[in-house]
Amino acid sequence: MVVLRQKGFDSVPRPSAYRTGNFRLSLPCPVAAAVRCGEPIDNVYMLRDQKRGSGTSLGPMSMKRMRDIPNHDRPREKLATRGPQALTDAELIALLLGRGVKGRDVSQIAGDVERYLRNAEGSPSYDALLAIEGVGAAKACEIMACFELGRRYLADDGVSGSRITCPRDVLPLIAEWRDRKQEYFFCITLNGAGEVIERRTITVGILNQSLVHPREVFAEAITDRAASVILAHNHPSGTLEPSTQDISITRQLVEAGSILGIRVLDHVIVTKKGYVSLKELGHL
Numbered sequence: 001m002v003v004l005r006q007k008g009f010d011s012v013p014r015p016s017a018y019r020t021g022n023f024r025l026s027l028p029c030p031v032a033a034a035v036r037c038g039e040p041i042d043n044v045y046m047l048r049d050q051k052r053g054s055g056t057s058l059g060p061m062s063m064k065r066m067r068d069i070p071n072h073d074r075p076r077e078k079l080a081t082r083g084p085q086a087l088t089d090a091e092l093i094a095l096l097l098g099r100g101v102k103g104r105d106v107s108q109i110a111g112d113v114e115r116y117l118r119n120a121e122g123s124p125s126y127d128a129l130l131a132i133e134g135v136g137a138a139k140a141c142e143i144m145a146c147f148e149l150g151r152r153y154l155a156d157d158g159v160s161g162s163r164i165t166c167p168r169d170v171l172p173l174i175a176e177w178r179d180r181k182q183e184y185f186f187c188i189t190l191n192g193a194g195e196v197i198e199r200r201t202i203t204v205g206i207l208n209q210s211l212v213h214p215r216e217v218f219a220e221a222i223t224d225r226a227a228s229v230i231l232a233h234n235h236p237s238g239t240l241e242p243s244t245q246d247i248s249i250t251r252q253l254v255e256a257g258s259i260l261g262i263r264v265l266d267h268v269i270v271t272k273k274g275y276v277s278l279k280e281l282g283h284l
Contacts, residue, residue, distance in 0.1 A: 090114045096142055101134045109134035113143070123147075162196040164188070167277035170232055170268045173199050177234050179272040185233040187217050189226035190265070197224045212249050214256035221262050228263040235269055240276045242269055247283050254284060 075091040084092065093110040100106040112132050117124060124147055129140035159173055170188065173196070177184045183205040189197040202216050221229050231253060233246075250267045257264045267278040278284055 089117075093117075093143075096146065097135075097139055104134040159196055159199045164190060164194050164196060164230060164265075167266055167268050167275065167280065170230060170266075171270065171275055174232050174234070174268075174270060178270045180234055181236050183233060183236055185212050186231070187221065188230040188232065189221045189224040190228045190230065191225075192227040194228075197226055212253070214253055217253055218256060218260055218262060222260065226262055228265050229257065230265050231267040233267075233269060235271050238271050238273060240269060240271055240274060242276065242278055242281065242283065247278070250278055250283060 075095045090110045093113045185202045188199045254264045
């Protein structure tokens with residue numbers, strides 16, 4: 001029982017007291033400790049009842065609070081020592097939130113935000129974030145700003161606007177496919193200034209064979225209003241020697257492009273060992 005008494009009045013002494021303004025709260029020791037730490041008083045009795053074997057659920061106390069986590073395992077310290085990839089989604093969100101609110105630890109709020117973001121599919125709503133208990137206007141704005149910033153940087157894939165002046169300039173555009181187990185055939189469309197408009201995967205074959213038709217190659221090039229294209233594909237076998245089929249397909253596409261007014265500037269073959277240009281080999 002909590003007894004409220006004003007200064008100057010007699011009262012029955014209690015084990016512990018907590019002073020606020022002109023009033024003094026006399027509280028049992030566990031409750032006083034909870035008040036000082038900002039813990040809801042009900043949780044203290046829930047914990048006490050469980051210790052006595054009543055079987056009452058711990059409820060909010062069952063989630064580990066930030067202050068109960070060792071310093072080296074807290075999100076900020078973990079990120080500083082191990083990098084952001086070592087953190088869970090909830091820990092990253094907890095870093096954005098910074099701290100909790102009265103009655104709710106930051107870990108609890110972060111868990112609610114994480115569950116919402118999963119359902120939001122990467123497009124969080126300001127109003128929906130505000131509806132989460134413990135998330136205010138400032139934190140809702142910060143979360144949305146982080147998503148928008150990430151979206152803008154990811155949209156810049158390093159492809160559009162790149163200038164191609166030699167076969168080597170093609171390598172960064174297809175580097176991640178150099179050692180794939182399947183054969184990928186690409187068409188890179190360029191404008192009149194030799195700048196990349198788009199890089200597209202035309203076909204994906206099995207092992208060392210990929211079927212390519214001029215219709216698939218030039219359909220998007222026409223849509224892009226491309227002045228020219230560069231063809232490229234990987235060799236899963238690891239050999240840089242162009243096959244008879246590679247040379248035949250290249251010549252077929254050069255002829256189709258000349259009819260459409262779209263030049264085929266080169267055909268580059270890549271492996272993890274390097275690259276070869278059919279133009280430099282004299283096949284164009």
